[in-house]
């Protein structure tokens with residue numbers, strides 16, 4: 001079993017693992033791959049097993065981290081938008 005990992009550590013390991021490929025591929029192609037992985041996740045949700053769904057969730061997260069890295073943005077800071085609840089109303093649960 002993989003150990004628990006915070007978002008910044010996840011982005012860091014993805015960056016160290018795929019930095020060279022990410023640079024060669026570029027942002028536009030990374031967005032295209034992320035969209036493709038989202039499609040695979042959608043398919044797994046519709047007709048996949050829990051294991052397949054978990055795998056596709058991981059792939060989407062990895063591509064999202066690659067994109068954040070290429071944009072020189074922190075996924076953790078991005079997630080921080082929701083850290084105290086709904087970004088619009090500030091409530092947990094959302095009261096919008």
Ligand SMILES: [Zn+2]
Pocket residue numbers: 086087088089090091094095096
């Ligand atoms: Zn709200």
